[in-house]
Amino acid sequence: MSEPKYEPGDRVQILDIGKPGHVRTPTYVRHKVGVIERYCGDFENPEDKAYGRWGGAPIALYRVRLMQSDLWPGYTGTPNDVLELEIYDHWLAPAAEEAA
Amino acid sequence: MADKLITDIGGEAAGDVPRDDYNMLFWEKQMIATFNMLQTKQLVVTDEYRRIVEEMPADYYKNSTFYGRRLEGIVALLIEKGIIDREALKERTKAIFDAGTRDHV
Numbered sequence: 001m002s003e004p005k006y007e008p009g010d011r012v013q014i015l016d017i018g019k020p021g022h023v024r025t026p027t028y029v030r031h032k033v034g035v036i037e038r039y040c041g042d043f044e045n046p047e048d049k050a051y052g053r054w055g056g057a058p059i060a061l062y063r064v065r066l067m068q069s070d071l072w073p074g075y076t077g078t079p080n081d082v083l084e085l086e087i088y089d090h091w092l093a094p095a096a097e098e099a100a
Numbered sequence: 101m102a103d104k105l106i107t108d109i110g111g112e113a114a115g116d117v118p119r120d121d122y123n124m125l126f127w128e129k130q131m132i133a134t135f136n137m138l139q140t141k142q143l144v145v146t147d148e149y150r151r152i153v154e155e156m157p158a159d160y161y162k163n164s165t166f167y168g169r170r171l172e173g174i175v176a177l178l179i180e181k182g183i184i185d186r187e188a189l190k191e192r193t194k195a196i197f198d199a200g201t202r203d204h205v
Contacts, residue, residue: 020103022151028110050151052181072111 004039004060011035011095012064014087022050025091029083033095034066037084045088060089105154106161128167135174144177152176 006012016030024046042058049056068081075081124132138144152173153161161169178184199205 022147022154023105026110027104027108046147046150049145050147052148054145 004062005089006036006039006060006062006092006094008036008038011097012062012092013095014064015091015093017091019047021047023047025087026085028071029064029066029085029087032066032070034064034070037063037065040086043088045090061086062089062092063087064092106156106158107150107154125167131167131171131174135170138174138178143181143183144174148177149173152180 011033012035013033014025014029014031040061040063043061044054044056045059048054063084064087066083066085067079068077068083069075069079071083135144135149139146149170153169156164156169156172160172164172175184175186175189179186179189196202196205
């Protein structure tokens with residue numbers, strides 16, 4: 001197990017890596033920027049396990065916190081509403097700090 | 101960009117959440133128990149099940165039930181892995197239907 005690349009509070013962008021077949025990153029969060037909530041551990045890639053390729057190297061999984069208002073145009077809930085979902089390392093890239 | 105998966109429905113209009121309780125049928129309980137056993141024995145993993153569902157024709161997926169999809173998915177995976185034979189399953193199913201019971205068939 002390697003050191004996790006991101007720490008809680010780090011800003012990340014969820015990528016659209018255009019991978020066909022079974023993936024665990026829903027379309028509506030791709031390209032969105034959020035914050036690492038926690039590192040969840042290393043796990044075998046479900047994109048491989050789905051096709052019977054078991055026993056691959058574990059990869060880091062992170063819980064990413066997104067603002068609901070960033071996800072849905074015209075969101076009418078409270079501005080503090082968040083969505084947290086777990087995203088594998090290869091779907092993430094560092095994002096620039098928010099402008100003050 | 102890859103095509104959107106049929107299960108990737110986040111944000112789509114879906115109407116009200118049904119709140120009626122659902123009593124599982126006996127075969128549904130048995131089938132879920134079978135699925136859990138297949139996972140315990142590492143013959144099938146959840147990720148494979150999700151993938152096989154995503155490969156189902158969109159029309160079938162939209163008109164199928166939760167338990168119906170689960171059954172179809174298990175069958176498709178076990179055939180794919182060569183653990184069961186589709187023709188043998190058909191014959192066995194027909195024998196049970198013809199007898200009207202699964203006992204001693």
